[in-house]
Amino acid sequence: MILYIQAKPNSKKPGIEKISDTEWIVRLKSLPVEGKANEELIRRIAEELGTSPSRVQIQGGGKGRKKKILVDN
Template sequence: MQIKVKVKPNSKMQKIEEAADRSLIVYLKSPPVDGKANEELIKVLSENFHVPQSRIRIKSGLSSRQKLIEIDTDL
């Protein structure tokens, strides 16, 4: 499954909201430095979708706030 994600780094709380266009807005505590926000994003999505972190990858937008995430849900 592929989902569009908008990341909001340096937030006070970690949370996930669904936007009107069915994409996700993910609030992260980590700063967007040295891939820390991307690591936290994968961890948060892993917990939310109940899949191992190894099954989640960022297809596009590694250095952008707009990302396309691929989650392999076939177990």
């Protein structure tokens, strides 16, 4: 499954807002420093989908706010 994510780091209210089945806005508590926000993003997506974080990979946009995520089922 491919997801298109808009990440919002350093958010006061972390959470996930689903725009559609494949487009989500994910608010993260972590700052975008040293990959902390990406780590939190992967954990949150895996938790939301009920899968292991090892099955979630960032395919594109690793350093930006708009990301393409691959989830292996």
